[in-house]
Amino acid sequence: xxxxxxxxxxxxxxxxxxxxxxxxxxxxxxxxxxxxxxxxxxxxxxxxxxxxxxxxxxxxxxxxxxxxxxxxxxxxxxxxxxxxxxxxxxxxx
Numbered sequence: 001x002x003x004x005x006x007x008x009x010x011x012x013x014x015x016x017x018x019x020x021x022x023x024x025x026x027x028x029x030x031x032x033x034x035x036x037x038x039x040x041x042x043x044x045x046x047x048x049x050x051x052x053x054x055x056x057x058x059x060x061x062x063x064x065x066x067x068x069x070x071x072x073x074x075x076x077x078x079x080x081x082x083x084x085x086x087x088x089x090x091x092x093x
Contacts, residue, residue, distance in 0.1 A: 035065075035066075
C-alpha cells in the first residue's frame with residue numbers, strides 16, 4: 001500500500017509538468033502571433049532595399065506597428081503642448 005501512495009506523487013508531478021509544457025507552448029504561440037517573440041532560429045521576411053513602398057508596408061511586424069503608434073502618440077502630445085503654449089501666449093495679461 002505504501003508503494004502505491006509514492007507513485008501517486010510522481011504521477012501528479014508528471015501531470016503538472018505536462019500542463020506546464022502545454023501552457024508554455026500556448027504562451028509562445030500567442031507571443032509570436034502578437035509579434036512580441038523573436039524566433040532567432042528562423043530567417044526574417046525583410047524587404048529588399050530596392051523594394052517598393054507597398055512591399056515594405058506588407059513586411060511591417062506588429063512590433064513595428066506598436067513603435068509607430070507610440071511615436072504618433074508622442075507627436076500628438078508634443079503638438080498639444082505647443083498649442084497650449086501658443087494659446088497661453090495669445091491671451092493678453
